[in-house]
Amino acid sequence: MRRSKAVPAFALLACATLLVGACGSGNDGSAGQGPMQNSDPGKIGGQDELFKRPKVDDIGDIAITVDEGFHDYNNNLGASNNFANTTVLSNVQPSPYITDLIDGKFVIKIDGDLMESIKVTSTDPQVIEWKVNKAAVWSDGKPIDCDDFYLKWLAATSKATVKGEDGSEATIFDTSPTGYENIEKLECSDDDKTITTSFFKDKPFADYRALFSQPGGDSLLPAHVLEEKTGVADITKVLPAQNDETVKKVAEFYTKGWLGFDASVALSGGPYLIESSDLKDQTVVVRNPKWWGEKPSAAKVVLKTNTDAQSAAQQLQNKEVVVIAPQAEAAVAQQLRGDSAFAVYAAGGQTYEHVDFNMARPLFKNNKELRLAVAQCFDRDDLVEKLVKDVDENAKPLGSFTFMPNEVGYEDHYTDLGKGDVAASKKTLEDAGWKQGGDGIFTKGEYRASFKLGHKTVQRRADTVRILQDKCRQAGIEIVDDQAADFND
Structure with missing residues (x-):
């Protein structure tokens, strides 16, 4: 999978290839002139720079190629969260903070079109004041306001649960509570345009x-769409502690009413709105007529899905599209670099390849040493050398789960893992009582060091699994390739 840090993807793609002059930073619009993000935004009065979108030239309609189609308007759910959704929604749904690029470094800034300010007003307890631009409205003309913030907080902190088939309980909103559960109360004022989040005294949240x-x-x-569809008059009157029919109605719409694409409920609070989507092969976004900021450059962006990188390159060469963002395939990079008609941009972005252990499975839950052994036998350098170096010669394995190498604050914390160290991997298992069987695979009691590694049907993913299998097999760990077209739909 690729983990998203939610950069406005098609905006950056257009900037990288077509609109370099329109992608500057700082108040004067010139690259590298604005201050970096506040290194200590948690102090009283601390806030980051406001970024307002600059005036840009009108380039009409364009088409671009993406490697996975848009699926769902609500990307906040565990069931739907997907970078393919972010690609579209980053220019549709409002976000108080956005990401800018300054001198090759991604910098977090306040969206100055959406927000007037975001300030720390107290540190004991931590209190953050969010002021929304008075002009900010949804594409139906209704204001973007405190209710929208409250709904997100409610969904993340609701105590209402549902039982799964295995008897376990989960939140009925299927939404991560991280950070939001630290907020003791969320208050609305100033005609609902000011939101005040007060954190529990002993639970400040640095990454607010x-x-x-x-x-x-x-x-x-x-x-307000959810209120209209559920009959709930005021979402701010529904409390996180509630577990009644009202909150169940809210959760029912929150988790199902915004799945897929329905123009009547999939509103925009950004520069573009979704005009149409077949949720697979093509999604069309157009300028939002209710957008209050500078209008974006393209009047219409057609996002065409093509999972075959070489085919996408052919689309570019045939001028069917103006930008492609394929998997990092060496053959495609070489093909396009050999054609003087095209500029190839290859650099680290805001997504990363990662393998996740399913901790609901006893094999991983009960055997920490197996998880470590896998991390030791994975050969990340070999992955980069074989799959990435021909695309970006400066690429290196990622060393952080929090920062990207092109972000302020990046440090490599994992230089000792992912080295394809067969001996270390085997020793880890042997020291924990695992025995190597006649087939070369380690076992321990009821457990066998064998598991499936699932991924979407994309050649580069299969190549990744093949490389990971090599050293791990030598270390007595069996990885079975398990790909599916609908892997993360």
Whole structure:
């Protein structure tokens, strides 16, 4: 999979290839002139720079190629969260914080079109004041306001649960509580344009920029639409502690009413709105006529899905599209670099390849040493060398789960793992009582060091699994390739 840090994807793609002059930073619009993000935004009065979208030239209609189609308008759910959704929604759903690019470094800034300010007003307890631009409205003309923030907080902190088939309980909103559960109360004022989040005295949240914002994997949804569809008069009167029919109605719409695409409920609070989508092969976004800021450059962007990188390159060469963002395939990079008609941009972005252990499975839950052994036998350098170096010669394995190498604050914390160290991997298992069987695979009691590694049907993913299988097999760990077209739909 690719983990998203939620950069406005098609905006950056257009900037990288077509509109370099329109992608500057700072108040004067010139690259590298604005201040970096506040290194200590948690102090009283601390806030980041406001970024307002600059005036840009009108380039009419364009088409671009993406490697996975848009699926769902609500990308805040565990069941739907997907970078393919972020690609579209980053320019549709409002986000108090956005990501800018300054001198090759991604910098978090306040969306100055959406927000007047975001300030720390107290540190004991931590209190953050969010002021929404008075002009900010949804595409139906209704204001973007405190109700939208409250809905996100409610969904993340609701105590109402549902039982799964295995008897376990989960939140009925299927939404991560991280950071939001630290908020003791969320208050509305100033005609609902000011939101005050007061954190529990002993639970400040340093990464408050991630709340309500796409850099944290979230975004705001139109609460008034949910109120209209559920008959709930005022969402701010529904409390996180409630577990009644009212909150169940809210959760029912929140988790199902915004799935897929329905123009009547999939409103925009950004520069573009979704005109149409077949949720697979093509999605069309157009300028939002209710957008109050500078109008975006393209009047219409058609996002065409093509999972075959070489075919996407052919589309570019045939001038069917103006931008492609394929998997990092060496053959495609070489093909396009050999054609003087095209500029190839290859650099680290805001997504990363990762393998996740399913901790609901006893094999991983009960055997920490197996998880470590896998991390030791994975050969990340070999992955980069074989799959990425021909595309970006400066690429290196990622060393952080929090920062990207092109972000302020990045440090490599994992230089000792992912080295394809067969001996270390085997020793880890042997020291924990695992025995190597006649087939070469380690076992321990009821457990066998064998598991499936699932991924979407994309050649580069299969190549990744093949490389990971090699050293791990030598270490007595069996990885079975398990790909599916609908892997993360």
